Amino acid sequence: MNLKEKFAVVTGGSRGIGKAIALAFSRSGASVALCGTNEATLKETAAEIEKAGVGCLALKVDVSKGGEVEAFSKAVLEKFGKIDILVNNAGITRDNLLLRMGEDEWDEVLATNLKSAFLMTKFFVKPMMRARQGRIINITSVSGVKGNAGQANYAASKAGMIGLTKTTAREFASRNITCNAVAPGFIQTDMTQSLGEKVQQEVAAQIPLGYLGETSDIAQVVLFLASDGARYITGQVICVDGGMVI
Numbered sequence: 001m002n003l004k005e006k007f008a009v010v011t012g013g014s015r016g017i018g019k020a021i022a023l024a025f026s027r028s029g030a031s032v033a034l035c036g037t038n039e040a041t042l043k044e045t046a047a048e049i050e051k052a053g054v055g056c057l058a059l060k061v062d063v064s065k066g067g068e069v070e071a072f073s074k075a076v077l078e079k080f081g082k083i084d085i086l087v088n089n090a091g092i093t094r095d096n097l098l099l100r101m102g103e104d105e106w107d108e109v110l111a112t113n114l115k116s117a118f119l120m121t122k123f124f125v126k127p128m129m130r131a132r133q134g135r136i137i138n139i140t141s142v143s144g145v146k147g148n149a150g151q152a153n154y155a156a157s158k159a160g161m162i163g164l165t166k167t168t169a170r171e172f173a174s175r176n177i178t179c180n181a182v183a184p185g186f187i188q189t190d191m192t193q194s195l196g197e198k199v200q201q202e203v204a205a206q207i208p209l210g211y212l213g214e215t216s217d218i219a220q221v222v223l224f225l226a227s228d229g230a231r232y233i234t235g236q237v238i239c240v241d242g243g244m245v246i
């Protein structure tokens with residue numbers, strides 16, 4: 001995939017799936033801006049991206065806060081001058097059974113996973129509209145497609161992202177801006193590592209392909225959606241899950 005002279009933003013690009021996406025973009029020639037809440041991890045990932053010889057901006061941003069997202073968008077546009085690709089990837093889990101779930105657990109997950117994507121889209125779609133081109137890719141989850149016991153907050157945030165994706169696709173299609181969602185199944189990252197070995201084996205047994213996915217499995221699909229080859233795809237949800245939602 002050739003993304004030379006393209007400028008991309010990846011939220012939560014410092015670790016896990018977001019980092020794999022940011023590195024895949026940089027190896028294809030795109031300059032990348034990333035954000036996260038941990039400065040040390042951001043610095044490490046930025047150094048890896050710069051090794052590809054592209055521009056990089058890594059900033060500490062809490063994506064759930066409108067003021068911080070607006071300041072981030074201004075800093076990115078000041079450095080890059082334009083934005084071609086936005087990947088809304090930052091996300092958290094605060095799992096609990098619905099009856100035990102606190103209002104704080106609900107609010108934190110909805111704000112970090114869903115409100116953030118609305119805010120980022122709002123601020124970055126304007127320069128895309130001016131350029132009459134753009135790609136927005138939202139990282140949702142199979143939990144948002146089929147629900148998941150213990151994840152009412154997370155599944156609702158990810159299902160909300162699917163509605164946001166389809167609406168964004170409709171609102172900006174006339175400006176040549178596409179918006180698609182990628183729904184990972186069970187991918188090996190810090191997020192899933194915390195569930196422990198036993199749960200991971202139980203999940204793998206329910207995956208038709210029989211094994212957990214890797215971050216590169218998601219990054220390759222995102223890379224395609226950002227490329228010229230995907231110009232006629234919009235408003236879609238692509239499950240990358242080894243067959244979990246068949």
Ligand code: NAP
Pocket residue numbers: 011012013014015016017018035036037038039041061062063064089090091092112139140141142183184185186187188189190191192
């Ligand atoms: P991860 O390893 O836990 O990484 C999460 C990333 O999001 C980190 O870079 C983190 O940066 C950032 N982040 C979290 N809260 C943030 C905030 N308030 N502001 C800015 N950045 C924030 O997770 P992952 O597994 O790579 O997941 C990435 C995305 O894929 C998430 O949206 C997740 O829901 C989705 N997903 C993952 C799986 C899976 O199996 N792993 C499955 C389906 C969907 P800091 O550490 O610096 O805060």
